[in-house]
Amino acid sequence: MKYCLFFLLTVVCFTKSLAQLTDYQVFFGKYSEGLVVRKWVQNGNLMYLGINPNTLKTSIIKNVAVQPLQWDEVLQGYQKSKYIQAWNFEKAKDYRLQDAGIEKSDSTLNGFSLTVDLCPSTKPLARSFFTSVIKGFEVSERPVPITITVTGLWMKSHQDDLKWLISQETAGNLEITWVNHSFNHHYDPKLPLIDNFLLEKGTVIANEVFLNEQAMLMNGLVPSIYFRFPGLVSSKPIFDQILSYGLLPLGSDAWLAKGQLIKQGSLVLVHANGNEPLGLSLFLSLLKKNEGNIKNKKWQLWDVSNLISKE
Template structure:
């Protein structure tokens, strides 16, 4: 009973809406936040542990269901736990969609731009929508969300969307963040929160090979872990996905990200660049107000699919489910 009450209290702090943003951050005093790998089981489900932290003296894990890519926060006492090294954890769960997706991302690590997972199930009659929230002085482009709710609410409720959020955006756009959390809490949209780095540094003059997270002086541990801490302090549940700022990376950086237990997510349809979505595409638009062309193109796209949407012949897919379904029936040899 004590364990249950502690867990409920933590979730209350994590999910409670507050009128004053900095007051909410003060409720969650997350310390000793670190990468931690292990196996955790509570019959009948096995989980992979990827983070460990403390909140007001109590220990918590961030866990991943390796079959569904679902994440959760929970106390260690609820599980039988075995600490593992990264290589041991990856070997233990090697046949899972989660580890297969990580391996696919690593195989696609040679591209300077758009490394990682670029699409989901090719047989899907629809797309997975991802919207990036990079640092911006402009407000959230709410048209994205009002339009998908309007078009899909009769056939998909809540409507799935994946948001790549940067730490600076969360810090500077508390009202917009609260609006998104409200939409999620009211089950109008179902948000998968993607780590998009904390600072999202960029140079207007440097070439891509030396830009974004490849800029000299980048502290990748801070960029990844501080963003996750900010997510938790703002009542968001981190997913297992990571999106590179500018979609820019190199092979070494991709492997650094997968060493955090994260799956780099690219896109085969960045709409503002004129890329056309196909069945199963991971579509990229920017929801931070900086790319209205991409948002306009997306709105035109879903309006063109109105009849197909009504017949459930063209849908939006949860990114977790899309990636999970792509790998769940593939043999282990495929993932090597």
């Protein structure tokens, strides 16, 4: 099956600068330092989103020699890589309505990964949460690794907050893995899960994924290889569609506001968009209780790619 597809996104772009990014495509190939999963033209340059298949880290590259590949060739040629091993693991979990995808690492490493969701919200970013996390872990980790899942609508209405987060990266306080959380993140509290979020009638999955990737790029972010479903809700057809784009869905086994506990290798989930303060307060309480363990590296924060790639 061919996945080198070109997607005509008919939704109006929300910034003038987005018009500078054209011919955005799902494109698989290889180059001297790894694989590529996207290509586009930006300011007259041919650009690619590359991935190291063993570290799972992505990067933006341009004007390099790339050999096109079909997805089946990627699966075959890189079957021993951490990327394809994780993709095959995901493929086996595509049937679940909630929390399909990677929920935790089975690694024996001490610690967990902190994922922070930024769903659409009219409330300001909980900046104090990030500064508290930076201060709490600075004795053992700097920059502090953190995963932020971001939506297009949040970026559109929170430009100052987004710039602040980027400034924390620039200052060396945070090492952020930026994850696609869909562009619109539709949610209707009156609808059951099977008809909600990305499963809502009329949702165009390609637009939700690729408009947000482009918005991330135009805001100076490097999209990771991960995708988080809004509400952690998916269906087998939609899950498989996300996989066909080369993405790895991220779930969570420790959504703190829902009473789930942090375990070794957990992918912890909190919201810093102002809509779920309980999860933030629970994490900060645990942070204070574990001051000694943090100093002794027994309660560590792990970059999500490092955690997954070391399984």
